[in-house]
Each structure stands twice: as C-alpha cells, then as structure tokens.
Amino acid sequence: MVIRLGANQYGKAEVRVVAVDRSAPRHEIVDLNVSTALRGDFAAAHTAGDNAHVLATDAQKNTVFAFARDGIGSPEAFALRLARHFAGSYPWITGARIAVESYPWERIAVGGAPHDHAFRRPGGEVRTAVVTVDGGRAHVLAGLGDLVVLKTTGSEFWGFPRDGYTTLAETRDRILATAVTARWRCTGTDLPWDNLFAGVRATLLETFAATHSLALQQTLYAMGEAVLERFPDVAEVRMSMPNKHHFLQDLSAFGLDNPDVVYHADDRPYGLIEAQVLRDDVPADEVAWQGTPGFC
C-alpha cells in the first residue's frame, strides 16, 4: 500500500484588520476579513514534521497587519500585494491564495448630515415586536437587534480602578463599536408604529454618533434617555450592547509605527453592557417582558 500527500495549502484564516484614515476630519474606514493560504512544497512538514519550509501562519497574520499600515486601498489591490509578497518570499512557495471579505460602513446621518466619524454597518439588522395579551390588557415591546455602529474617535475610557489583575491601559481616544439590541415598551396600543420605530431608531443612531463617550455604559444610557425624552409613548428602553473591541495592532517589531491606523477587530471575548432606562412616573410592567429572554 502506498500512501502519499495530495494537494495541500495552509495559512491564517479570518484576520480581522481595520484601517482608519485620519488624515482629514472626515475619517475613512476599511474593514476586512483576510484569509491567507500558501501553496508549494510543504511535504516534509506533513510527512516528517520538518517545518523548514513552513512560513508560520502567525507571520502571515503579521504581514496582513503590517501591509495595512501603508493603507489598504481596494480589497483586490490589497490581496494582490499580499499574494505576490508571499508567492515571492521563498523559492518553495509557488503560490498564495488571499481571500478577502470587505465589510461596508455607511456614515450615520446626524441632523440630516453624514457624520465625520460615526458609521453604521448595513445588513443583518432586524426589527422586532413582542405583543402580550394578558387578562384583556395588551402590552407592546417594539425593538431592533444587531444595529452595528462604530465611531473612529470621540470615545475614551479611563478613571477605572486598578486591582491586581487590571492591565488595561487608560485611553483618551479609541474606537468604539457595538451591535445594538434594544426593546422599548410602549404605553399605547394604537400608535403610529412605523413612524415610532423610525424615530426611535434614528434617535439611537444620532445619539450614539453625537455622544462623546467616556464609557459604553454612558453611551447606552444617553441613547435610552434620548428615546424617552423624544417619545412620550415610550415608557422604558432596555438595551444590550457588546463592546466590540478594536485593539491597536503593535507593528513595532516590523519597524513600523502605528499612529491609530491599523486595528485588530477582536470578536471575543467582548464586554457586554446592558441596562434598562425608564421613566420614573410610569408603573413597571413585568408582564410585557415575561418570556423575553436575556436582558432585553
């Protein structure tokens, strides 16, 4: 019986690189998911554990971040740069496959004008409604889920206590990103539902964009407060907002600075900020929330 190695490739999958162009007040953002795969003579690694030909997937990931320092441009151009680099890096590497997913971001409109540094990622958002009729009374929770938003500046996080396990550096400027899930309890059952939804959604977006954030908790509260201030038919807002961390990538090992340009969008673990913001003069209504899982 003869056993042999067939086709093979290897690389780093799903490198989440985000590059911010801050050269003008109107920031630009490129958000990619990059997967690398190298082809060539890697037989000895498979059959004998000999890694002499194996350009580490960790190095491939680093290359993606380092190349982003010069600006990413189009996904096609970035992928070509990377593929040509890898394919030309060692004689035994004969080819490279670079797959890129690019996530679009649209500017949030504030007062009708596109914002300079607050964005929304279209797609995936859902509108929700939960109606409970109980003992002849109807209760309405309107809501939305997965409204993905990001600010490239206007967010700080500092002043927190430092116990023996705290390593997080204080920051006066960071990327703030989250996916908003919100439900708002309505006091009526005969409301202009579509208008109310559009208004609450616009208020959530505008407030996220316009609030200079000292914590995601503060942004969440400001969003709920703005909804309650603008919409008297809303008694209560409950929100769940993951802190989608964007870590500045350290490029110093490659002789590169990184003046807030290249970030790693980490998908987990994530902070999860959840709260209820309510009108004090409206009685609580737990029946409305019964059976609605999680925080909201």
Ligand SMILES: O=c1[nH]c(=O)c2[nH]c(=O)[nH]c2[nH]1
């Ligand atoms: O806005 C934030 N709130 C936190 O509670 C927190 N914790 C953390 O590590 N980063 C952040 N950011």
